[in-house]
Amino acid sequence: xxxxxxxxxxxxxxxxxxEELVNEILEEEMEINYVEVIETVISSLDQDNTAMVSQTDxxxxxxxxxxxxxxxxxxxxxxxxxxxxxxxSVLKLPAxxxxxxMRKLLEMNGAETFEARFxxxxxxxxLLSMRTVAELxxxxxxxxxxxxASIADNNDEALQAEFAL
Numbered sequence: 001x002x003x004x005x006x007x008x009x010x011x012x013x014x015x016x017x018x019e020e021l022v023n024e025i026l027e028e029e030m031e032i033n034y035v036e037v038i039e040t041v042i043s044s045l046d047q048d049n050t051a052m053v054s055q056t057d058x059x060x061x062x063x064x065x066x067x068x069x070x071x072x073x074x075x076x077x078x079x080x081x082x083x084x085x086x087x088x089s090v091l092k093l094p095a096x097x098x099x100x101x102m103r104k105l106l107e108m109n110g111a112e113t114f115e116a117r118f119x120x121x122x123x124x125x126x127l128l129s130m131r132t133v134a135e136l137x138x139x140x141x142x143x144x145x146x147x148x149a150s151i152a153d154n155n156d157e158a159l160q161a162e163f164a165l
Contacts, residue, residue, distance in 0.1 A: 034075055034084070035060055037138045041145045042073065067153035073145060080134035086116075086144045088152035091125040095163040101125075108155070116147050125159070127152040 042051050042064050051064040059076035069088045076082040095101050105118040105125065116129040129144040 041142045066149040069152040071149045082133045085130040086148040087126045087128045089124045090156040093123045101163045
């Protein structure tokens with residue numbers, strides 16, 4: 001019986017350790033199609049078939065109606081530095097008694113919004129969830145969209161009734 005002896009001139013030395021090589025192979029096999037995941041989540045939440053999508057050089061932007069709010073989902077790309085942002089407007093500014101409104105929103109941020117938060121963007125109070133795509137799992141995408149949609153829908157009418165001008 002002969003043993004195989006590789007020719008040292010034709011065999012290259014691996015630059016990755018066996019563990020790094022296995023991790024790299026697993027990452028390639030587990031590549032997530034973020035667009036597909038987002039569209040699946042939106043289709044499960046969008047009961048009135050209102051969903052629209054726009055694709056530009058800046059990424060994808062979806063809009064759909066959930067209860068009494070419009071929810072926006074933006075995906076800037078699929079690299080680790082790209083972002084997933086989900087938001088929904090709940091109240092236009094200016095508003096009545098803004099100091100009381102800001103206190104209420106901060107208290108809600110601390111106790112009721114999970115991974116989302118209230119913020120002010122373009123003179124509107126929005127519920128917002130934002131994170132990088134790095135190590136983003138399908139469950140996190142689903143949760144971000146569902147949390148923003150449900151909390152915004154559960155609070156928009158009460159906030160408008162109490163604080164809208």
